[in-house]
Amino acid sequence: MTPSDDALADAWRAHWSRLIGLLIGQFARPDLAEDAVSDAFESAARHWPVDGVPTNTGAWLLTAARRRVLDRLRSEAVARRKEPLMVVDDEMRAAAAAVVDPGAHVADERLRLIFACCHPAIAPDDRVALTLRFVVGLTTTEIGRLLLVQESTMAARLTRAKKRLASSGIPFATPAAERLDERLDVVATVVYLAFTSGYHPGVGAEPLRVDLGDEAIRLLRVLDSLLPDRAVVRSLLALLLLQHSRRDTRLDESGALVLLPDQDRTRWHRDEITEGVALLSSLADASRSTADPAGHQSRLATEYRLQALIAAEHATAPTAADTRWSVIADLYAQLEALTGSPVVRLARSVAVAEADGPDAGLQLLDGLDDALPRHHRVPAVRAELLRRAGHPTAAAAAYRAALSLVTNPTERTHLESRLADLEA
Amino acid sequence: MRFLVLAFGSANLPGGLTLGSVDTATSVQDRALRDGPFDGPASALTGIQLLDEPDLDAVLDGLPAVGTFEVRPLA
Numbered sequence: 001m002t003p004s005d006d007a008l009a010d011a012w013r014a015h016w017s018r019l020i021g022l023l024i025g026q027f028a029r030p031d032l033a034e035d036a037v038s039d040a041f042e043s044a045a046r047h048w049p050v051d052g053v054p055t056n057t058g059a060w061l062l063t064a065a066r067r068r069v070l071d072r073l074r075s076e077a078v079a080r081r082k083e084p085l086m087v088v089d090d091e092m093r094a095a096a097a098a099v100v101d102p103g104a105h106v107a108d109e110r111l112r113l114i115f116a117c118c119h120p121a122i123a124p125d126d127r128v129a130l131t132l133r134f135v136v137g138l139t140t141t142e143i144g145r146l147l148l149v150q151e152s153t154m155a156a157r158l159t160r161a162k163k164r165l166a167s168s169g170i171p172f173a174t175p176a177a178e179r180l181d182e183r184l185d186v187v188a189t190v191v192y193l194a195f196t197s198g199y200h201p202g203v204g205a206e207p208l209r210v211d212l213g214d215e216a217i218r219l220l221r222v223l224d225s226l227l228p229d230r231a232v233v234r235s236l237l238a239l240l241l242l243q244h245s246r247r248d249t250r251l252d253e254s255g256a257l258v259l260l261p262d263q264d265r266t267r268w269h270r271d272e273i274t275e276g277v278a279l280l281s282s283l284a285d286a287s288r289s290t291a292d293p294a295g296h297q298s299r300l301a302t303e304y305r306l307q308a309l310i311a312a313e314h315a316t317a318p319t320a321a322d323t324r325w326s327v328i329a330d331l332y333a334q335l336e337a338l339t340g341s342p343v344v345r346l347a348r349s350v351a352v353a354e355a356d357g358p359d360a361g362l363q364l365l366d367g368l369d370d371a372l373p374r375h376h377r378v379p380a381v382r383a384e385l386l387r388r389a390g391h392p393t394a395a396a397a398a399y400r401a402a403l404s405l406v407t408n409p410t411e412r413t414h415l416e417s418r419l420a421d422l423e424a
Numbered sequence: 425m426r427f428l429v430l431a432f433g434s435a436n437l438p439g440g441l442t443l444g445s446v447d448t449a450t451s452v453q454d455r456a457l458r459d460g461p462f463d464g465p466a467s468a469l470t471g472i473q474l475l476d477e478p479d480l481d482a483v484l485d486g487l488p489a490v491g492t493f494e495v496r497p498l499a
Contacts, residue, residue: 163448
């Protein structure tokens, strides 16, 4: 990396979403804002290595991007085209137009941008795609790869979503106080989907330019700083930090899956675990205190908090053998009661098997084949528990059932090697 | 008697109101939102209301809690 590459990467992280937000704020045109900011970064990539990195990269990019929007608006005026404008209040337009240095500016428009991209009137899949493009700044190619959609399809979907943003009446605004928690839940769902999509990138994908886990965490930190003390944001931040702390140990050098008990715990990111656990205890304090007037804690916030508590149990166990499985089994029982999800029941069966033996786990699997008929993990877990309970023939049959359903090559390899061990 | 004329497809009513394209529509069923137009039969139409509101959220807030609606800006 040359100094200008570094400067470009830093500027992209610091300014992408702010610039998009400022330009939408000023011109009310999401399509033009996106094109102009892309062009400004392309222009920076050409000019900075030759002319040197400007002192204020944000101001440089903002000036370049604004000029680009104005050029486009002029040519539209000449062609007498009238494009729909997004709903932006006059005060915001004036404030955005007056900004010179995006770095020194209070990033109110970033919050507006997040809420607009995650508006419930936008289709759920499109919310994720729009957020990855406008807020995180990924390219259409990258988003297509992450969400397992062909690039041309993704481009068409983004175009449609941008048009919708501009013309369906969705406001470029932070929701009113009485609607904020409900809308924040939608935002949190989008961020979590973006995070998990980073963990199953497409088959044969090239390495991504960015780590989506880092980006999702960064986005939550922005939300937490702009809207402090929201349970759903803090719970999800804790959950993502704890899950992400294990990222370096999930695959071995050949790319094969390494299961939790076999991961090298010395390579887990301790600072992130510490932060996640601290967030969880601050949430526990908040929910105990009667000072919370609304006493409001959305179901989603509770769900994320329970998941984070489970992740924290794993992350803080000194060795796999020290894992407090009965605590985890109890947390899964709470989570299942809350969500009624068969996927949670599946995870609970694993924890119960660890705490009380394989037979107890197998009992919880009853009925799950109907609830999750195409899910390879149901027979995979059954196979594992049957093996431990001393039924190798039934276990082998269950491994074969799992292999007939699995699509992910990494998990296929894993199941094949388990079956081979059993038959050896 | 007062009458309402609805135009479909590429029909154009001179002097009438023109709706935004179906891409701009938001459907609402018992408060749950979906992007796109109402996908039931046109004969199910039972009423219309013209509103001046600053944005989609303001319109949605004013809708009854129960029932199926489609909200579309005018072109």
